[in-house]
Amino acid sequence: MRIVTLSMEDELELMELIDEEETDNGTEQKSGKEKKIEAINDLPGVGPTTAKKLSENGYDSLMSVAAASVAQLTSIASLGEKTAQKMIETARLALNLSFTSAEKILDQRHKLLRITTGSQALDELFRGGVETNSLTEFYGEFRTGKTQLAHQMCVTIQLLREEGGLKEAGKKSEPVKAIYIDTEGTFRPERIIAMAQRYPSLDPQEVLKNILVGRCYNTDHQIALIDKVGKDSQSENIGLIIIDSLTSHFRAEYIGRGTLAERQQKLNQHIHAILRIAEVSNLAVVATNQVHAKPDQFFGDPTAPVGGHVVAHAAQTRVMLRKSKGNRRIARIADSPLLPESEAVFTITEEGIFDP
Structure with missing residues (x-):
């Protein structure tokens, strides 16, 4: 009996052929x-x-595949580059991901929810609350x-949508x-109870x-x-992702100018993964951020x-927070493609965030 040893590339090609054959067999049954x-x-x-591997890694819809890169699919599903590229192109064609009129984009934005x-x-x-399908950043000093x-x-x-929440x-x-x-390490369930x-x-308790x-304990864990x-x-049914804070581990692990390029590249890839989730799943992402002098x-x-x-x-809306007198805080829109630079005053009480 002769034993043949396959290289990694040969194994990938063989898996692709098997998957393609399985797919083609299913297609032939549709009478041409x-x-x-x-x-x-x-x-x-x-x-x-391949479908099982994709689903296990969060790629279980055409939109998720269409928004993926060739490198992401090849690393997850053990696909060849040509197969991955063909999958992405086919998914984009099926979803008609081409140029869209500004009128249609406006209609899509009207369907976004606000918290x-x-x-x-x-x-x-x-203008109504923090919107879904985007990343909102709050940055400022401590307290x-x-x-x-x-x-x-x-x-x-x-809360119900008519009350400012996302629940139907x-x-x-x-x-x-x-x-x-x-x-x-700043999450406190006691504060959640008081606010609820x-x-x-x-x-x-349901909240x-x-x-x-x-x-989270390091950047890889994050x-x-x-x-x-x-x-x-x-x-x-996830409606909100909170990252508190976005850069603390990156700041602690990558010290000095010599590691700056590596840190920024890793942070950039991380943020793009966050944005992809926000857009594909139409949820809101709120990230807090530290400041430096x-x-x-x-x-x-x-x-x-x-x-x-x-x-x-990366952040669609950036909000700078600063202290005022007593328990008052000032929020200022620092950057946004829609909102003008303006300020609002709010207070922090035992029961949560209120107007002054």
Whole structure:
């Protein structure tokens, strides 16, 4: 008996041939009719084996495949580059991902949901609340209210949509879940209970059940948690991802100018993965961010958010928080493609975020 040893490339080609044969066999049974692409199983080169691997890694819809890169698919599903490229192109054609009129984009934006912050003044700053399908960044010094806002939004997304949350009306409506990635060890369930008691329609214990907390200890762990959220968002009713804070581990692990390029590249890939989840699953992402001082600046505000241009270009809306008198805080729109630079004042109380 002769034993043949296959190289890694040969194994990949063999797997692709098997998957393609399985797919083609299914196509032939449709009496020569053109195959309609409606699911990932309909894509060329995707048989049961590949479809299972894709689904296990969060690529279980045409949109998720269309938004993926060739490198992502080849590393996840053990595909060749040509097969992965063909899959992506076919998914994009099926979804008609080409140029879209501005009128249609406006209609799509009207369907976006907005989450209340608990403060009417702050909601008006966002023109109705923090919107889904985007990344909103809150940055500022310590004790400016970043973590308090993160806690508050974990509560308010569980309100009905007419109340400023994301839950649909009806007895059988599925509860909306929030993901809280805690990189600094500042999540406190006691604050969630205190904030939830403010709303008569919410049960504090049920609110706690619908908040999934991941304590994060390094950058690799943080990236792994986001990857898991990407998989879970296809099957779970997740409405909000909180990352508190986005850059703390990157700042601690990559020290000095010699590691800056590596840090920024890793951070950039991480943020793009977050944005992909937000767009594919139409959920809101809120990230808090630390600041650092610029000792060479003698005029104006010497603090700047960590992450440089990578974070600045990625976040659709950037909000700077600063302290005021007592428990008052000031939020200012620092950057947004839609919102003008303006400010709002809010207060932090035992029951959460309020107007002054």
